[in-house]
Amino acid sequence: MYFGKWISTSGMLVGLSLLLGGCASVSQTSTPTIIDQLMADPALNGATVSLMVRDARSGSTLYQHNPRTCLIPASNLKLLTTAAAMDVLGPQYRFSTQLLSNGTQQGERLSGNLYLKGLGDPTTQFADYQALAAQLAGQGVRQIQGDLVFDDSFFDAERLGVDWAQDDESTYYGAQISALTVSPNSDFDAGTLLVTAKAPAVVGQPVSVLVSPSTDYVQLDNRAVSGPGNNFGITRQHGTNLLQLTGALAPGKQSRQWVSVWEPTQLVANLFEQALAQQGIQVLGRRVIGGASPAAAKVVAEHQSAPLQELITPLLKLSNNNMSEALLKAMGRKTSNAGTAQAGVAAVADFMQRQGLAPTTLSQVDGSGLSRRNLVSSQGLTDLLLATARQPWFDAWYNALPIAGNPDRMTGGSLRYRLSGTPAQNNLHAKTGSMAGVSSLSGYISDAQGRRLVFSMISNNYLSSAAPIRALENRVALALAHWHD
Incomplete structure (x- = not known):
């Protein structure tokens, strides 16, 4: 989930008008010819691009450029992960977090262990853990005479995806995966904390720091000061x-950053113990990290997430990596009783086969697209886009895609600043993808005659900045909106 810099619309429109040669020559230059010219842009020198455009109704190919060349898709892989999840788990699927006990309650005492069991919910916030503690207190419990066990066994202990970059480890989009985690916000950036720094008016003084939710699970080495340079x-x-x-923050300015933690389960333990204490509940036993809940343990309180058909909106609009990884492992748990990425990938492959798609045309190792081992072609993604359009849950999935030029954050998502004031605004529904040297855009757009098109453009190994590549993607989208043979 990394968006980088946004591109202004004006430059794209100028570039497209030059390619079209002005309004008078629109009818003289076919869209395939225009796209051919775009593929010759110097920004793509040394790069590889896979591009395919198809009629959404018939599936017929309208344009192709290296359509079967498998490239790194970045976050375009989320199209596959979420579509498979809607099929495998179902639109009404809800994650759950449970409090269980194998003991008995005698007055205010609960004899036996108390288990906090995570079933992979990446949307659980500190307030939800407080509500679980309040449910327990509402039953009259004030003392736990056993251990407090934090059960994250629904997923495996692999916290990071295959070949995730080391320098992504502390970022919100590279956060560790756990079946028992916590999100600091309604964007559901699970496994992170919100760190707010504010620079005092006096230059050279240290910045003040606030961590949310409040916890002593992290330690601060604060060498940042108020001053010029903007390198905080x-x-x-x-x-x-x-x-x-480190660095300097301008006097009076504030910075808000989401920073991942090492071992999210232990952060949950820290926060849940706070929640119990707030309810006046005392734990006499030990804190146990990673223990499994006994089969005979009974649920004493539970929190459930919103249904999947709602969760895919923040996931796709904001390109949420941790939610994608949770869905992948949840699919593995459902289909193979193994909460692993490998089992999830197998579940995705089964979904593809049921849709008549060939899993052998894809290499997938994670759910989010953060790994550079993922490989897919534009033909593979357009095959997927055509297949999803036939599903009963398609409308919810389609509406969850970012919508070009719509300024509302939970509507436009990662496309909200792109293609405003053009025929693609509120027309293009597509998923973005971005990594160093990788950019992708795949989705649906209607042309001037109202015909819906599906397309996928994946660019790898370009040496320019991302800005001219995104500009090219936008010009391709505009050409599709103006399609003419």
Whole structure:
């Protein structure tokens, strides 16, 4: 989930008008010819592009450029993960977090262990854990005479995806995956904390720091000061929860950053113990991380997420990596009783086969697209886009895609600043993807005659900045909106 810089519309419109040669020559230059010219842009020198355009109703190919060349899709892989999840888990699927006990209650005492069991919910916030503690207190419990066990066994212990970059580890989009996690916000950036720094008016003085939700699970090494330079930054030292704040923040300014933690389960333990204490509940036993809940344990309180058909909106609009990984492992748990990425990938492959798609045309190792081992072609993604359009849940999935030029954050998503004031505005529904040297855009757009098109454009190994590549993607989208043979 990394968006980088946004591109202004004016430059794209100028570029497209030059390619079209002005309004008078629109009828003289076919859209395939225009796209051919776009594919010859110097920004793509040395790069590889896979591009395919098809009629959404018939599936017929309207344009292709290296359509079967498999490239790194970045977050365009989320199209596959979410579509498979809607099929495998179902639109009404809800994640759950449970409090269980194998003991008995005698007055205010609960004899036996108390288990907090995570079933993979990436949307659980501190308030939800407080509500679980309040449910327990509402039953009259004030003392736990056993251990407090934090059960994250629904997923495996692999916290990061295959070949995720080391320098992504402290970022919100590279957060660790756990079946028992916490999100600091309604964007559901699970496994992270919100760190707010504010620079005092006096230059040279240290910045003030606030961590939310409040916890002593992380430690601060605050070397950041108020001053010029605009080079303030936060990193987390590998293998620890030491947050290092460095650089300068302009006087009076504030910075808000989401920083991942090492071992989210233990952050949940810290926060849930706070929640119990707030309810006046005392735990006499030990804190146990990673223990499994006994089969005979009974649920004493539960929190459920919103249904999947609602969760895919923040996931796709904001390109949420951790939610994608949770869905992948949840699919593996449902189909193979194994909460692993490998089992999830197998579940996705089964979904593809049921849709008449060939899993052998794809290499998938995670759910979010953060790994560079993922490979797919534009033909593979357009095959997927055509197949999803036949599903009973398609409308919810289609509406969850970012919508070009719509300024509302939970409507336009990662496309809200692109293609405003053009025929693609509120027309293009598509997923973006971005990594160093990788950009992708795949989705649906209607042409001037109202015909819906599906397309996918994946660019790899370009040496320019991302800006001219995104400009090219936008010009391709505009050409499709103006399609003429």
